[in-house]
Amino acid sequence: MSYETVLYEQDGAILKITMNRPDKLNAMTDTLLHELGDAFQCAGDDPSVRVVVLTGAGRGFCAGADLAGVVETGVENGNFPYREHLINNYNPLILRMRNLPKPIIGAINGVAAGAGMSLALACDMRIAADNASFLQAFVKIGLVPDSGSTWMLPRLVGMTRAMDLMLSGRKIGAQEALEIGLVNQVVSGDQLMETIGKVAAEFAAAPTKTVGYIKRAVEFALHSTLEQALFKEAALQELAGKTSDHAEGVAAFLQKRPPQFKGE
Ligand code: LHQ
Numbered sequence: 041m042s043y044e045t046v047l048y049e050q051d052g053a054i055l056k057i058t059m060n061r062p063d064k065l066n067a068m069t070d071t072l073l074h075e076l077g078d079a080f081q082c083a084g085d086d087p088s089v090r091v092v093v094l095t096g097a098g099r100g101f102c103a104g105a106d107l108a109g110v111v112e113t114g115v116e117n118g119n120f121p122y123r124e125h126l127i128n129n130y131n132p133l134i135l136r137m138r139n140l141p142k143p144i145i146g147a148i149n150g151v152a153a154g155a156g157m158s159l160a161l162a163c164d165m166r167i168a169a170d171n172a173s174f175l176q177a178f179v180k181i182g183l184v185p186d187s188g189s190t191w192m193l194p195r196l197v198g199m200t201r202a203m204d205l206m207l208s209g210r211k212i213g214a215q216e217a218l219e220i221g222l223v224n225q226v227v228s229g230d231q232l233m234e235t236i237g238k239v240a241a242e243f244a245a246a247p248t249k250t251v252g253y254i255k256r257a258v259e260f261a262l263h264s265t266l267e268q269a270l271f272k273e274a275a276l277q278e279l280a281g282k283t284s285d286h287a288e289g290v291a292a293f294l295q296k297r298p299p300q301f302k303g304e
Pocket of ligand 1: 063064065067103104105106107108110122125126130151153154155156177178180181183186
């Protein structure tokens with residue numbers, strides 16, 4: 041896959057998607073948004089992809105929407121069509137990531153601001169370099185958090201911390217992000233991609249269909265009653281129970297050997 045602002049690199053079952061506007065800390069233009077959306081679509085469609093890594097080129101992860109584009113449209117007159125732009129461009133990307141039936145690992149290599157932080161939140165797990173940082177930059181420019189931040193951030197870190205971050209727009213470092221449960225792990229910058237490679241390799245050898253069902257079950261449970269969640273679990277267990285990876289997992293356990301999952 042060849043894009044202008046995104047690198048799409050597959051190594052075996054591991055796909056790395058890199059936002060590639062390093063001079064602007066990978067701030068999102070329309071082109072970057074559309075290319076990211078296309079890259080995630082391809083990741084979903086290609087059965088050989090079993091795990092996706094999302095990262096940024098250079099010293100930033102993603103600085104959110106490219107504000108130069110907003111100014112060009114006439115922000116001073118209130119002319120920027122925020123609702124339309126979000127509904128048509130940002131929202132489908134976030135939904136595509138959350139609905140992707142494969143794990144997404146965020147390799148947070150630097151600053152994640154505004155909608156760039158939302159992108160990080162939409163990953164299934166986040167491993168951050170020790171120099172990474174996060175800010176809900178929206179309020180600093182008089183905007184409300186978007187691209188799913190209002191939904192994802194309180195669920196990840198709780199209301200008290202989410203409100204602090206969203207109302208203040210303050211920047212937090214990787215260590216604080218770890219302490220509040222925003223990231224899974226912090227490693228030194230020069231170890232980031234090696235660590236990501238190891239975690240991605242584990243997912244590449246996982247029962248991929250079941251991983252997709254787990255994503256679906258948790259997403260459903262977040263807005264359902266216990267009773268509904270129990271029924272959803274049962275329905276998805278029925279599907280997982282029909283995968284060849286389930287049969288392999290049980291056989292491997294009984295034969296006291298490591299399972300060889302094929303993602304089928
Ligand atoms: C940028 C950006 C940027 C353009 C750094 N745009 N150039 C959704 C729908 C539609 C429209 C609007 O918004 C949204 C949602 C949003 O995402 S709103 C939030 C938008 N993002 C921000 O407000 C963050 C703005 N950036 C910053 O606050 C800082 O750049 C951070 C804290 C991210 C990093 O600071 P530094 O490490 O000091 O880097 P820097 O500020 O020097 O930036 C480096 C370059 O990147 C610089 O360009 P230059 O040509 O001067 O070297 C910046 O202008 C450019 N850049 N963010 N969002």
